[in-house]
Each structure stands twice: as structure tokens, then as C-alpha cells.
Amino acid sequence: MTKKNITLGLLGLGTVGGGLWDLIARNQGLVANRSDVSLSIKRVLVRDPAKPRAVQVPANVLTTNPADVLDDPEIDIVVELMGGVEPAHEYIVRALKAGKNVVTANKAVLATHGADVFEAAAAKNLQVGFEASVAGGIPLIRALASGLIANRIDDLVGILNGTTNFILTRMQEDRMAYDGALRIAQERGYAEPDPTLDVNGTDAAHKLTILAELVFQTRASVTDLRIEGIESLTLADCDAAKRLGYIVKLLAVAQRGTAADGSRTDELDLRVHPAFIRLTHPLANVRNEFNAIWLKGDAVGEMLFYGKGAGAEPTASAVLADIIEVARNPKAPNIWNPAKSVAHVDYDSPSRYYLRFPIYDRPGVIGFIATELGRHGVSISHAHADLVPLAAGAAKPAKGDALGEVQVVADATPEKPLREALAVIGASPLLSGKPIAIRIFD
Numbered sequence: 001m002t003k004k005n006i007t008l009g010l011l012g013l014g015t016v017g018g019g020l021w022d023l024i025a026r027n028q029g030l031v032a033n034r035s036d037v038s039l040s041i042k043r044v045l046v047r048d049p050a051k052p053r054a055v056q057v058p059a060n061v062l063t064t065n066p067a068d069v070l071d072d073p074e075i076d077i078v079v080e081l082m083g084g085v086e087p088a089h090e091y092i093v094r095a096l097k098a099g100k101n102v103v104t105a106n107k108a109v110l111a112t113h114g115a116d117v118f119e120a121a122a123a124k125n126l127q128v129g130f131e132a133s134v135a136g137g138i139p140l141i142r143a144l145a146s147g148l149i150a151n152r153i154d155d156l157v158g159i160l161n162g163t164t165n166f167i168l169t170r171m172q173e174d175r176m177a178y179d180g181a182l183r184i185a186q187e188r189g190y191a192e193p194d195p196t197l198d199v200n201g202t203d204a205a206h207k208l209t210i211l212a213e214l215v216f217q218t219r220a221s222v223t224d225l226r227i228e229g230i231e232s233l234t235l236a237d238c239d240a241a242k243r244l245g246y247i248v249k250l251l252a253v254a255q256r257g258t259a260a261d262g263s264r265t266d267e268l269d270l271r272v273h274p275a276f277i278r279l280t281h282p283l284a285n286v287r288n289e290f291n292a293i294w295l296k297g298d299a300v301g302e303m304l305f306y307g308k309g310a311g312a313e314p315t316a317s318a319v320l321a322d323i324i325e326v327a328r329n330p331k332a333p334n335i336w337n338p339a340k341s342v343a344h345v346d347y348d349s350p351s352r353y354y355l356r357f358p359i360y361d362r363p364g365v366i367g368f369i370a371t372e373l374g375r376h377g378v379s380i381s382h383a384h385a386d387l388v389p390l391a392a393g394a395a396k397p398a399k400g401d402a403l404g405e406v407q408v409v410a411d412a413t414p415e416k417p418l419r420e421a422l423a424v425i426g427a428s429p430l431l432s433g434k435p436i437a438i439r440i441f442d
């Protein structure tokens with residue numbers, strides 16, 4: 001077989017770009033033997049060429065001018081590893097219009113402008129590889145698009161964000177408070193200096209819309225999803241989960257609806273939220289910064305994908321796999337078809353819930369909560385009340401009331417009436433804070 005010499009242009013040389021540079025240098029020979037593709041990196045776009053970097057790159061390779069990568073006729077594949085939506089999206093489309101195949105790890109661009117990117121690719125019969133955009137080093141995208149292509153998948157549940165999984169692991173295994181666990185995640189480089197998009201669930205939601213595209217062959221927008229993060233979780237919630245035989249995880253869930261007779265419908269439920277999952281569930285042992293995806297195919301049955309969802313080399317592993325795939329089959333059709341229908345995401349799958357109500361310890365408060373839940377059709381299977389000890393130096397609550405918490409397990413209910421009940425209860429002067437509702441994923 002004749003060797004294919006492929007010239008790469010990189011946009012970005014940060015965590016993943018640096019990891020890719022190192023991985024190509026280290027495994028170039030191995031990759032060439034396995035694939036008959038020989039790679040060279042011609043130019044790399046950065047913001048600041050003078051910045052000290054973990055990788056040694058010749059000065060004439062670095063550039064601050066995007067045209068040096070996007071308009072160079074010798075560059076075959078543009079590898080976008082800049083992050084953010086703009087100008088990454090603009091540069092990807094420019095590269096495609098200039099006739100170059102593209103590989104990207106950018107879930108934010110694909111979740112918000114995926115249609116646009118794949119329309120530009122289809123117009124020129126070009127490829128866009130995006131394996132690294134979901135679950136980093138886990139080869140999930142290609143598994144869904146080829147290995148599992150013969151299956152109808154009705155249920156997919158993922159732990160898609162390593163930062164939040166690390167924080168939840170520290171809270172539950174070390175009884176560390178949320179703020180302390182987040183600080184350690186930042187010190188170890190698992191969380192960004194601004195961790196908002198990780199902890200509020202947006203990052204997992206971006207990845208879930210990309211998976212929904214592949215699993216359900218339909219397009220969903222992040223704005224259609226129900227998204228909750230982990231910022232409001234406390235050690236009391238973790239203790240309650242343990243007491244009831246569960247563990248708390250931030251889940252990204254993609255499910256088809258279920259009809260009264262148990263058959264599956266075409267309605268879609270796409271959501272990201274913390275959930276109590278049983279200790280025996282395959283996702284319960286996914287600890288620290290690891291990611292995992294559990295799914296059920298109608299032919300293959302249950303499957304679990306597990307591995308590192310981020311980090312320089314795990315992510316570079318997926319990027320390099322895409323580069324080789326695109327180099328070998330530059331004219332293969334894209335996995336992502338731009339001519340899809342738009343998803344109707346409104347299915348409200350019933351669930352059991354753990355509810356926590358921060359209260360003032362006054363007569364009648366428990367009765368009030370039970371009555372309001374009942375009035376909205378939410379029945380209670382378990383309740384627990386505690387006084388909350390005041391933190392050292394904390395100001396005494398208004399009127400000198402003791403603070404308490406009522407924890408409730410609600411029987412299966414759709415989310416809408418539950419939210420209505422919580423809005424009424426949360427507005428009462430008997431409560432000292434906002435009620436919390438966490439799905440129980442049985």
C-alpha cells in the first residue's frame with residue numbers, strides 16, 4: 001500500500017493541542033504502520049506565540065494569522081482545538097469552504113452550530129470528525145455511528161462531565177463540602193478557573209445534544225433540554241442518598257417516551273440533572289474524573305462505555321483517531337446528516353424524587369408540606385426531619401426559630417405537578433430556603 005502523506009494545520013495549542021503534538025511525535029511510527037498514513041503538522045494558530053508551552057514547537061510553525069492555516073493549499077486537514085463558539089465556528093466553516101477536511105473537539109460549536117458546520121461539509125463533500133467532542137478518550141461517537149448502527153436505542157444515560165463527577169466523588173467519599181471539592185478539582189486541573197458551564201450542567205447538555213443527534217437521528221437544541229447542575233447539592237443530600245441506598249451522580253439522560261402499554265414512543269426526553277442512582281447500577285462505580293455511558297440497544301442489549309472524558313492525551317487519542325479516519329476515507333459520508341428533523345423534546349417521564357425542604361422549625365410545617373404535595377397529586381413514601389446545627393459564627397435565623405430540614409421521598413410523578421407544588425411550598429414563610437428535588441433513577 002502506498003503511504004498517504006497528510007499535512008495538518010492546528011487551530012490551538014493548549015491542553016489538547018499540546019497533547020496531540022506530543023502524541024503524534026510519540027506514536028507517529030506506530031500509527032503509520034497501522035494505517036499507512038504519515039502525518040506532519042505545518043502550522044499552528046495560537047493567540048500568543050511568546051507564551052511558555054509544555055511542548056517544544058519551532059517558532060516558524062506558530063502563527064497568529066488564521067489565514068496561514070485556513071488558506072494554505074498544502075494543508076489537508078484543519079484540526080480545531082481552540083474552544084469557545086466564535087471564532088472557532090467561523091474558522092471551521094472557512095476551512096470547509098476552502099476544501100479542507102476538519103477534525104474538532106469542540107462540543108460548544110457542534111451543539112450550537114452543528115447544522116451549519118455539516119451543511120458546509122456536505123456542500124463540498126468533506127468530512128468533519130468530532131469523536132473528542134463527547135466523552136474525550138472514549139470512542140463513543142464511532143461506536144454509535146458504526147458498531148451499533150443496527151440497533152434501535154431507546155435509553156442512553158451518561159456521566160459526561162468529569163469535573164462534576166470528581167466533585168461529587170469527593171463530597172460522598174470524603175464528606176468534603178461542595179466549595180472545597182470544587183477547589184481541589186481546580187487545583188488538579190479538572191475544573192476551569194471559571195467552572196460555571198461544568199457545574200451548571202451546560203457542558204453535559206452540549207454533549208447530550210450531540211449524542212441525541214446520533215442516537216435518535218433528530219436535532220435538539222440545548223434550550224429544549226431540562227438542565228440542572230450540582231451547585232445546590234449539600235452533604236445532607238449525599239447523606240440522604242447513602243441512607244436510602246443510592247449514590248448521587250450528574251446524569252445526562254436521553255430516552256424515548258413510554259406508552260401506557262409499555263411500548264416506546266417517538267417522544268423524546270433529554271435532560272441533565274443530579275440523580276440518586278442505585279449502588280448496583282453500572283454507573284454507580286464511575287468515580288473521580290472518569291466518564292461513562294450506559295445504553296440499551298434492542299439487539300445488543302445493555303452496554304457500558306467507560307474511560308477518561310478529558311485531559312490532554314485521552315482527548316488527543318480521540319482527535320488523532322479522527323485524523324487517521326478522515327485521512328483514510330476523505331470522501332466517506334459524514335456521521336451527522338444535516339437534513340434532519342428537529343426534535344420535539346417535551347416528554348415528561350415520571351420519576352420518584354428525593355425532596356429536601358429547608359424549614360423554620362415551627363408547628364405545622366411538616367403537615368403543610370405533605371398537604372401541598374398531596375394537593376398536586378404527589379404522594380410520599382418516606383419522610384425524615386432534622387434540626388440543622390448552625391455553623392460556628394453563623395447569624396441566628398430571623399425570629400430566633402431553629403432551622404431544620406424535611407427530607408421526603410415522593411412516589412413516581414411527572415415533573416410538572418411536582419414543580420408546581422414546590423413553587424407553592426417554596427413561597428411559604430415556613431421555609432428558610434428553596435426546596436431541592438432530585439430524581440431517583442431506579
Ligand SMILES: NC(=O)c1ccc[n+]([C@@H]2O[C@H](COP(=O)([O-])OP(=O)(O)OC[C@H]3O[C@@H](n4cnc5c(N)ncnc54)[C@H](OP(=O)(O)O)[C@@H]3O)[C@@H](O)[C@H]2O)c1
Pocket residue numbers: 011012013014015016017045046047048049051080081082083084087105106107108132133136309310311312315
Ligand atoms: N481540555 C480537555 O480535557 C478537553 C476534553 C475534551 C474536549 N476538549 C475541547 O477541546 C478544545 C480545546 O480545549 P483545551 O482545553 O485544549 O483549550 P485551551 O487549553 O484553552 O487551549 C486553547 C488554544 O487555542 C488558542 N486560541 C484560543 N482562542 C484563540 C483565538 N481566538 N485565536 C488564536 N488562538 C486561539 C490558545 O492560544 P494560546 O495558547 O496562545 O492562548 C490555545 O493554544 C475545546 O473545544 C474543548 O472543549 C477539551
